[in-house]
Amino acid sequence: MKPPPQLPTIHSIDELDYGGRFQVEQLELEFSNGARRRFERSKPRGRGAVIVAAMQDAETLLLVREYAAGPHRYELGLVKGRIDPGEDAETAANRELKEEAGFGARRLTVLRELTLAPTYFTHSTTLVLAEDLYPERLEGDEPEPLEVIPWPLARLHELMLRPDCSEGRSLAAMFIVREYLQRRGAP
Numbered sequence: 001m002k003p004p005p006q007l008p009t010i011h012s013i014d015e016l017d018y019g020g021r022f023q024v025e026q027l028e029l030e031f032s033n034g035a036r037r038r039f040e041r042s043k044p045r046g047r048g049a050v051i052v053a054a055m056q057d058a059e060t061l062l063l064v065r066e067y068a069a070g071p072h073r074y075e076l077g078l079v080k081g082r083i084d085p086g087e088d089a090e091t092a093a094n095r096e097l098k099e100e101a102g103f104g105a106r107r108l109t110v111l112r113e114l115t116l117a118p119t120y121f122t123h124s125t126t127l128v129l130a131e132d133l134y135p136e137r138l139e140g141d142e143p144e145p146l147e148v149i150p151w152p153l154a155r156l157h158e159l160m161l162r163p164d165c166s167e168g169r170s171l172a173a174m175f176i177v178r179e180y181l182q183r184r185g186a187p
Contacts, residue, residue, distance in 0.1 A: 006032045015043065042121045047083040049123070050093040051114065051169050053177040054079060054101060054130040056150050061174060062133075064100050065147040068167075076149065076162065077170035080125065093128035099140025101148045105130035111180055114169050127173045129180065153178050 008029040016024040023043035030036045054062040061078075068075040081096040083089060090108040098104050109129040116123055151159070156174050159165045 008032070011036075016040070040120070042123065047085070047087070048089075049080060049082050049125045050089050050096060050128050051125050051173050052079040052093045052097050052128050052130050053111075053173055054097055054103060054105065054133060055177075055181075056133060058181075059153050060150045061153055061156075061177070062101055062103070063149045063151050063170075065149060065164075066100075066142070067144070071166070074164060075167055076159070076165040077167045078173055080169070083126075089126040089128055093126075093130060095138060096140075097130055097133075098136050098138040100142065100146050102135060102137040103130075103133040104136040106132035106134065111176060114172060116169070125169055127176060129177055153181070 008031045011028040011030060013028075014026045016026055018024060024040050025043045027039045027041065028036070029039055056062050063076050064079055065074050065076050067073075079093075079096050079100045081092065081100070083092040084095075087095070089110050093108055094104055107130070109131070111127045111129055113124045114127055115121070116125070156178055159171065159174070165171065
């Protein structure tokens with residue numbers, strides 16, 4: 001595989017105001033072949049987010065069923081949330097796990113970053129593997145308790161076609177975790 005191309009030169013970055021919740025930057029770019037273009041991207045806000053793959057045991061992942069306002073239905077997926085001020089990814093993952101699933105983890109491993117539409121958004125989500133769980137609940141911001149559903153890793157393929165499991169980060173994260181655990185061997 002050949003190396004990636006040279007990154008474009010950024011000649012300017014202008015902030016655009018669309019009067020909403022989202023802040024946008026316009027980049028004036030020049031590519032290595034001399035082509036110049038303007039790209040828009042969401043302006044970075046906050047410290048990012050975490051998505052937590054909590055392992056109940058060596059073969060079982062914990063999912064949560066949570067209301068999703070976008071499609072107006074309940075979705076099955078992994079615990080996730082923002083990284084708050086003063087937190088690193090591991091601390092945020094453990095807090096979110098306690099708030100949403102009622103468990104803490106004695107072992108937290110950052111696996112990788114996931115992005116959403118990286119052509120336009122700067123947002124990234126850190127995938128954290130949570131193992132050696134213990135019961136502990138913190139008050140969160142969810143309007144109702146979330147249902148926690150143990151799901152066997154051997155049955156991940158069944159989630160691919162379920163209409164109530166459509167969140168791309170959760171689906172990708174579950175398969176990444178399964179691959180990571182298989183390569184790592186026994187916990």
